Amino acid sequence: MILRAVTLTVFVALAIAVGVLLPLPQLEDVRGWTAELGPAGGVGFALLYAAITLTPAPKNVLSVAAGLLFGFGAALAAVYAGALAGAAVAFALGRTLGRDAVEHFTGARVARLDDILRRRGLLAVIGVRLIPVLPFTAINYGAGLTAVRRRDYALGTALGILPGTVAYVALGAYGLEFGWPAWTAVGLLGALTVAGAVFAGLRRRRAVQQPAAPADITRPASADQGERA
Numbered sequence: 001m002i003l004r005a006v007t008l009t010v011f012v013a014l015a016i017a018v019g020v021l022l023p024l025p026q027l028e029d030v031r032g033w034t035a036e037l038g039p040a041g042g043v044g045f046a047l048l049y050a051a052i053t054l055t056p057a058p059k060n061v062l063s064v065a066a067g068l069l070f071g072f073g074a075a076l077a078a079v080y081a082g083a084l085a086g087a088a089v090a091f092a093l094g095r096t097l098g099r100d101a102v103e104h105f106t107g108a109r110v111a112r113l114d115d116i117l118r119r120r121g122l123l124a125v126i127g128v129r130l131i132p133v134l135p136f137t138a139i140n141y142g143a144g145l146t147a148v149r150r151r152d153y154a155l156g157t158a159l160g161i162l163p164g165t166v167a168y169v170a171l172g173a174y175g176l177e178f179g180w181p182a183w184t185a186v187g188l189l190g191a192l193t194v195a196g197a198v199f200a201g202l203r204r205r206r207a208v209q210q211p212a213a214p215a216d217i218t219r220p221a222s223a224d225q226g227e228r229a
Helices: 002-021 024-037 039-052 060-070 072-097 099-106 110-120 122-130 136-143 150-174 180-209 222-228
Strands: none
Touching (some): 039 072, 060 150, 072 150, 110 122, 110 136
């Protein structure tokens, strides 16, 4: 958690530094070129973003780049749609591939994730999505192996990723102006990171006081069967 928070801080600092070095007229030229692509440009970027979310590659860089290229509104729509699509596909792949393949690919501890999600469902999904330093891809795949319901995963993801997505896109769209939108975005990312650190600390203390029993995740589809009942 601490390493990811430091990485996030360094990334934001580099984004601001690049903003200082990048001449504004060049940025306007690039945005003019992307505007000429029309809706096809946004759709293509959303598909690219969805595909990259299936890999461990950092997605936040793309979110900032989208804000630089498309401006806030169009970039937000493309990034948000791409993230939701990628999360849905990874969830389905997680349930298809099985635990061994997912843990080997993501390095995530699925049993711990299952313990979090199966107890609180929708609220837990929203909570892990709000923390920008948690690995987006690992949660997508890992959630497919847990007992979380599909509707809780879908709604929790849609709500939980929105603040972070808005902040990263705004950082790219307004970072060169150094106005209140950019500083608000940085403040929001910082607040979410601190909240995540506090949340992780509380969970670690609770786990020490009362260790959780091992979760049975051999049959993740049981949650969906419960939905149909």
